[in-house]
Amino acid sequence: xxxxxxxxxxxxxxxxxxxxxxxxxxxxxxxxxxxxxxxxxxxxxxxxxxxxxxxxxxxxxxxxxxxxxxxxxxxxxxxxxxxxxxxxxxxxxxxxxxxxxxxxxxxxxxxxxxxxxxxxxxxxxxxxxxxxxxxxxxxxxxxxxxxxxxxxxxxxxxxxxxxxxxxxxxxxxxxxxxxxxxxxxxxxxxxxxxxxxxxxxxxxxxxxxxxxxxxxxxxxxxxxxxxxxxxxxxxxxxxxxxxxxxxxxxxxxxxxxxxxxxxxxxxxxxxxxxxxxxxxxxxxxxxxxxxxxxxxxxxxxxxxxxxxxxxxxxxxxxxxxxxxxxxxxxxxxxxxxxxxxxxxxxxxxxxxxxxxxxxxxxxxxxxxxxxxxxxxxxxxxxxxxxxxxxxxxxxxxxxxxxxxxxxxxxxxxxxxxxxxxxxxxxxxxxxxxxxxxxxxxxxxxxxxxxxxxxxxxxxxxxxxxxxxxxxxxxxxxxxxxxxxxxxxxxxxxxxxxxxxxxxxxxxxxxxxxxxxxxxxxxxxxxxxxxxxxxxxxxxxxxxxxxxxxxxxxxxxxxxxxxxxxxxxxxxxxxxxxxxxxxxxxxxxxxxxxxxxxxxxxxxxxxxxxxxxxxxxxxxxxxxxxxx
Amino acid sequence: xxxxxxxxxxxxxxxxxxxxxxxxxxxxxxxxxxxxxxxxxxxxxxxxxxxxxxxxxxxxxxxxxxxxxxxxxxxxxxxxxxxxxxxxxxxxxxxxxx
Numbered sequence: 198x199x200x201x202x203x204x205x206x207x208x209x210x211x212x213x214x215x216x217x218x219x220x221x222x223x224x225x226x227x228x229x230x231x232x233x234x235x236x237x238x239x240x241x242x243x244x245x246x247x248x249x250x251x252x253x254x255x256x257x258x259x260x261x262x263x264x265x266x267x268x269x270x271x272x273x274x275x276x277x278x279x280x281x282x283x284x285x286x287x288x289x290x291x292x293x294x295x296x297x298x299x300x301x302x303x304x305x306x307x308x309x310x311x312x313x314x315x316x317x318x319x320x321x322x323x324x325x326x327x328x329x330x331x332x333x334x335x336x337x338x339x340x341x342x343x344x345x346x347x348x349x350x351x352x353x354x355x356x357x358x359x360x361x362x363x364x365x366x367x368x369x370x371x372x373x374x375x376x377x378x379x380x381x382x383x384x385x386x387x388x389x390x391x392x393x394x395x396x397x398x399x400x401x402x403x404x405x406x407x408x409x410x411x412x413x414x415x416x417x418x419x420x421x422x423x424x425x426x427x428x429x430x431x432x433x434x435x436x437x438x439x440x441x442x443x444x445x446x447x448x449x450x451x452x453x454x455x456x457x458x459x460x461x462x463x464x465x466x467x468x469x470x471x472x473x474x475x476x477x478x479x480x481x482x483x484x485x486x487x488x489x490x491x492x493x494x495x496x497x498x499x500x501x502x503x504x505x506x507x508x509x510x511x512x513x514x515x516x517x518x519x520x521x522x523x524x525x526x527x528x529x530x531x532x533x534x535x536x537x538x539x540x541x542x543x544x545x546x547x548x549x550x551x552x553x554x555x556x557x558x559x560x561x562x563x564x565x566x567x568x569x570x571x572x573x574x575x576x577x578x579x580x581x582x583x584x585x586x587x588x589x590x591x592x593x594x595x596x597x598x599x600x601x602x603x604x605x606x607x608x609x610x611x612x613x614x615x616x617x618x619x620x621x622x623x624x625x626x627x628x629x630x631x632x633x634x635x636x637x638x639x640x641x642x643x644x645x646x647x648x649x650x651x652x653x654x655x656x657x658x659x660x661x662x663x664x665x666x667x668x669x670x671x672x673x674x675x676x677x678x679x680x681x682x683x684x685x686x687x688x689x690x691x692x693x694x695x696x697x698x699x700x701x702x703x704x705x706x707x708x709x710x711x712x713x714x715x716x717x718x719x720x721x722x723x724x725x726x727x728x729x730x731x732x733x734x735x736x737x738x739x740x741x742x743x744x745x746x747x748x749x750x751x752x753x754x755x756x757x758x759x760x761x762x763x764x765x766x767x768x769x770x771x772x773x774x775x776x777x778x779x780x781x782x783x784x785x786x787x788x789x790x791x792x793x794x795x796x797x798x799x800x801x802x803x804x805x806x807x808x809x810x811x812x813x814x815x816x817x818x819x820x821x822x823x824x
Numbered sequence: 825x826x827x828x829x830x831x832x833x834x835x836x837x838x839x840x841x842x843x844x845x846x847x848x849x850x851x852x853x854x855x856x857x858x859x860x861x862x863x864x865x866x867x868x869x870x871x872x873x874x875x876x877x878x879x880x881x882x883x884x885x886x887x888x889x890x891x892x893x894x895x896x897x898x899x900x901x902x903x904x905x906x907x908x909x910x911x912x913x914x915x916x917x918x919x920x921x922x
Contacts, residue, residue, distance in 0.1 A: 265872035270865070302901050305874050389852075389864060392871040414900070418884070421902075425895060427888040519904045523889040634909045636869055639895055639902040 213297035215263035216640040218325040222355035223260040250369035292376040300330035307399035317382040327352040336408035356646040445543040449496040460489030487673030491666040510645035528616040529623030531560035541571035567615040575730040586754035587766040668784035699724035714765040714815035764818035771814040775807035839911035847915035854912040
């Protein structure tokens with residue numbers, strides 16, 4: 198079996214507890230030569246990269262999800278366990294396990310090392326953040342530690358220049374030598390008694406090889422006195438979230454407008470360059486609009502992940518979860534769900550991608566499920582159009598704008614329904630998993646490493662464009678196809694869309710949508726409106742044969758005011774609070790959960806809520822005389 | 825259940841401790857039926873985070889609502905956990921004033 202090429206590529210795996218600096222080390226070792234994807238069929242992120250050792254060996258390195266043991270309490274930890282044990286069919290069993298430990302916090306890490314020794318694979322302990330440990334006066338006798346544990350030990354400082362030289366040299370030696378398994382696999386899930394015994398053994402090793410720290414980490418303690426303060430801490434968290442929300446919502450806007458108008462201009466250029474016909478429409482409205490619809494999300498995703506990566510590296514994310522735990526916990530959401538849900542007010546797509554900060558699968562699925570209920574910015578054009586056309590510009594008590602009040606009610610309805618859905622999902626549907634306890638290490642504060650953050654941003658952008666982008670693009674082309682085929686017959690009157698498949702579907706849906714007060718024009722506009730919610734406004738304009746232009750929206754408003762009843766308009770608003778009218782969101786849910794099932798569940802529950810809400814609103818409005 | 829000096833070593837759950845409490849872990853006793861997770865699971869998780877008998881702990885912070893969760897210093901790490909889970913950690917006080 199051992200041909201020359203097989204010796205050429207070694208498979209090493211990084212294992213370690215959360216907050217051991219494992220990912221920073223992975224970034225330092227592989228740089229941009231890494232690929233982030235999902236393990237087949239699960240939401241767990243797979244990070245792999247290639248590392249060239251000084252003497253030219255190439256090592257395939259995989260960064261396994263952080264874990265305190267191999268017991269596999271969550272899908273992430275099951276992946277770590279299965280890869281370490283060589284049970285995962287899609288993954289080559291690692292030749293060497295690099296167990297990464299925070300040198301300032303060895304107790305828990307050494308217990309993991311003792312457990313890993315039973316797996317029977319070659320093992321090396323990497324004492325990461327050794328620079329911080331030395332600065333804090335922690336003296337570690339490496340030879341003694343290695344002898345006591347029976348495992349080679351090497352130090353590293355992932356975020357320092359040259360901090361991985363010693364590690365690379367040892368990896369080089371390992372890659373060149375023989376890497377047969379060191380023994381039989383005798384690992385079994387440890388009992389509580391074995392955990393205690395292993396911890397006692399770890400404590401004994403530490404007593405023998407590690408000098409007690411002269412200076413404890415007083416900086417983190419002092420910062421926490423402010424940041425975890427019941428009043429000041431919450432206030433600062435709100436400020437951080439406010440700035441983040443502003444950034445995703447407002448700072449991204451100019452860039453997004455620039456991208457939109459750039460693609461519009463490109464579309465017009467293509468339109469002018471090509472002969473009129475199907476190809477022209479396909480290039481302009483299918484391909485260019487489709488690509489534009491993918492790229493336009495990038496600014497928000499990059500800004501949001503810049504904040505998330507900085508806060509995570511800084512160590513603040515765990516503190517935010519600490520502060521928000523009770524508030525979110527009431528609705529069955531994890532403290533960390535706060536940031537994804539807040540971001541979803543700008544757009545559900547970065548919000549759903551941001552749920553990666555939640556480790557627990559169940560908490561993450563609940564958050565993904567309710568994120569599209571947050572009133573995203575694409576709903577604003579629909580809301581403002583209908584509100585300005587139907588809600589009078591009056592003031593209650595002289596100062597409360599009725600239009601503003603309706604807008605506020607729509608936002609509130611989104612939030613309340615999100616909390617309700619998560620409560621129901623947790624208590625009735627996701628019960629097969631027990632309630633995960635909230636236990637979280639609050640890591641010492643650290644300055645974020647610019648290079649590591651840059652690599653994180655780069656891999657996010659790449660993953661979005663490659664994976665989510667392709668699905669979004671495919672859906673855009675499909676929607677274009679539905680709205681353009683078949684072509685209207687020669688000399689036909691009325692807009693072309695009225696002869697298309699979209700119109701046929703709209704007509705077919707009409708009897709179903711009649712009870713919620715939707716006429717056939719709305720039914721038809723809902724099909725292209727699947728591309729994005731705001732597209733429905735333009736689609737209504739098309740269906741009502743209104744020429745585009747600056748005043749289009751206003752004209753559509755006038756047209757609607759004369760053609761819809763108030764009950765229909767209110768039903769439409771209620772529909773848009775819930776309706777899964779966004780192909781991109783569905784595509785991202787499909788990608789992030791790795792299953793069509795969760796996309797289908799989200800689509801169906803939102804559709805059901807939309808229908809019920811619109812039905813209720815329409816009929817109550819009709820009874821009250823607004824029909 | 826045989827304690828050398830049960831009367832002189834008052835033992836209470838960490839879940840009831842206030843901010844500033846210093847103590848030593850006496851036992852990890854998860855009572856069945858009081859948690860969403862199975863008792864051995866909670867016990868294992870606590871052990872994996874370093875909550876073992878004999879370890880010294882200090883309650884550093886309390887959450888803003890209902891003083892829950894709590895942040896506990898154990899050796900050189902800080903762990904956040906809910907009071908519900910902390911009820912399983914029996915501690916003896918090391919506070920001079922207490």
